[in-house]
Amino acid sequence: MSQKITMQEIADRLSVSKYVVSKALSGKSGVSEATRQRVMQMAGQLGYLAQKKTFAAPTDSDKRWGTQGLEEGIGTVLVLMPNIRHQTKESTYWGKILDGISKELENRGADMLTLTLNSAEGLNSSLRPQGLAGVIGVGEISRSLLLEVQRLGLPLVLLDHDDPFISADQVFANNRDSAYRIVQYLLGLEHRSVQFIGNTAFSKSFRERWHGFREALEEAGIAYSPEPFQKLLHLEYLDAHMQEEQIREALRPHLERTTLPSALVCANDRVAFAAVAALRSLGVSVPDEVSVTGFDNNEPDYPGVQELTTVNVTKETIGKRGVDVLFWRIANRDSPAETIQIRGDLIVRKSAVTPRIHNLPPM
Incomplete structure (x- = not known):
C-alpha cells in the first residue's frame, strides 16, 4: 500500500510552512500567486489531490438538488478563474462570487482548489484529474481550457460565462x-x-x-x-x-x-x-x-x-448556486445542461431623476 501524501511533505519539498500549503490549496488569501501555483503543481506531482476524498454533509440545499450518487464522497472541487482583465480575486464582483463558492463548499465539508491557468497547457501537470469531483469556472475562460476539462470527463459549471461550443450548466444574473x-x-x-x-x-x-x-x-x-x-x-x-x-x-x-x-x-x-x-x-x-x-x-x-x-447582483448567491448545480450535476450526469438565472434588485439612488428639460417627444 502506497504511503499517504501529507501537506507537510508538500511543504518540505517546497521549503515552505504547512500553513502556506493549506492556504494555497484552499484558495484563501495571504499567499502569492506564484507560491500558489508551485504548491498546486507539487500537490499534483506527488498525487496528493488524487488521494483526497471528502464526504459532504447533507444540507437543505442537498435535499432540493438531490443527493443520490454522492454516497462515495464528492472529492475536491476545482475552481478555475484566469487572472485576466479586471477578473481578479481582489475585485468586489469576482471576489464575492469566489466567497460564495468557498462558503458553500465549506458548509458541505468539501475541499476547494483554485487555479488561474489561462490556457489548457499545464492543466494535467498542475493537478491529478482523478482526484477531482468537478469544476466550477468563474468568468471568462479560454475555450481550449474548457475543452480540456470536458475531455477529462469532469462535471462542469460555468458562472457568468457562456461558450457556444461548450455544453455545461451555467449560472448568471438575470x-x-x-x-x-x-x-x-x-x-x-x-x-x-x-x-x-x-x-x-x-x-x-x-x-x-x-x-x-x-x-x-x-x-x-x-x-x-x-x-x-x-x-x-x-x-x-x-x-x-x-x-x-x-x-x-x-x-x-x-x-x-x-x-x-x-x-x-x-x-x-x-x-x-x-x-x-x-x-x-x-x-x-x-x-x-x-x-x-x-x-x-x-x-x-x-x-x-x-x-x-444600479442593479444589485447578489454575487455570493451566484457562487453558492454554482456549487448547488455542481452537486446536482454530479448526481445527474446524463441530464441536459441547464441555465440558472438569479434575479437582480433595482437600487434607486440619486443619479437618476426626472429630466429638467421637457422638450422631448411624448409617449
Missing part, C-alpha cells in the same frame, strides 16, 4: 430582465432620450443587458437611434480613465447639437463611473441634466458614485 426594469424606471421618470453605454461584444452579460434595454424601449414605442452613438457601444478599453476619454469624445459633439441623451444606461458600475466623470468634465450636471445608471452594485470600487442608481 441580466436581460434587470436591464429591462431599469429602463422601465427611467421611462417612469419621463425620460424619452436614452442611450446604452458598454461594449456589447465584451460578454454575454453585456449583450443580455443591451437586449433588455432595447426590449423596454421598443415595448414603450420609444424611437431609438444608436447610430450617432456607436462609439458608446464599442468601448475599446477596460480601464476607467480610458473609458472616460472615449465617452467624453463620443458625447462632446452632442453638446452643441443639443442632442445629448437625458439618460445613460451603463453596462456596469465601472462604465457608469467613467460616464459620470466624462459628463462632469464637459460641464454637464449629473443627474440634473443627464441621469446615469449602472449595474452590479459595486459601490466600494467606485466611491465617487455612491449615489448611483
Whole structure:
C-alpha cells in the first residue's frame, strides 16, 4: 500500500510552512500567486489531490438538488478563474462570487482548489484529474481550457460565462430582465432620450443587458437611434480613465447639437463611473441634466458614485448556486445542461431623476 501524501511533505519539498500549503490549496488569501501555483503543481506531482476524498454533509440545499450518487464522497472541487482583465480575486464582483463558492463548499465539508491557468497547457501537470469531483469556472475562460476539462470527463459549471461550443450548466444574473426594469424606471421618470453605454461584444452579460434595454424601449414605442452613438457601444478599453476619454469624445459633439441623451444606461458600475466623470468634465450636471445608471452594485470600487442608481447582483448567491448545480450535476450526469438565472434588485439612488428639460417627444 502506497504511503499517504501529507501537506507537510508538500511543504518540505517546497521549503515552505504547512500553513502556506493549506492556504494555497484552499484558495484563501495571504499567499502569492506564484507560491500558489508551485504548491498546486507539487500537490499534483506527488498525487496528493488524487488521494483526497471528502464526504459532504447533507444540507437543505442537498435535499432540493438531490443527493443520490454522492454516497462515495464528492472529492475536491476545482475552481478555475484566469487572472485576466479586471477578473481578479481582489475585485468586489469576482471576489464575492469566489466567497460564495468557498462558503458553500465549506458548509458541505468539501475541499476547494483554485487555479488561474489561462490556457489548457499545464492543466494535467498542475493537478491529478482523478482526484477531482468537478469544476466550477468563474468568468471568462479560454475555450481550449474548457475543452480540456470536458475531455477529462469532469462535471462542469460555468458562472457568468457562456461558450457556444461548450455544453455545461451555467449560472448568471438575470441580466436581460434587470436591464429591462431599469429602463422601465427611467421611462417612469419621463425620460424619452436614452442611450446604452458598454461594449456589447465584451460578454454575454453585456449583450443580455443591451437586449433588455432595447426590449423596454421598443415595448414603450420609444424611437431609438444608436447610430450617432456607436462609439458608446464599442468601448475599446477596460480601464476607467480610458473609458472616460472615449465617452467624453463620443458625447462632446452632442453638446452643441443639443442632442445629448437625458439618460445613460451603463453596462456596469465601472462604465457608469467613467460616464459620470466624462459628463462632469464637459460641464454637464449629473443627474440634473443627464441621469446615469449602472449595474452590479459595486459601490466600494467606485466611491465617487455612491449615489448611483444600479442593479444589485447578489454575487455570493451566484457562487453558492454554482456549487448547488455542481452537486446536482454530479448526481445527474446524463441530464441536459441547464441555465440558472438569479434575479437582480433595482437600487434607486440619486443619479437618476426626472429630466429638467421637457422638450422631448411624448409617449
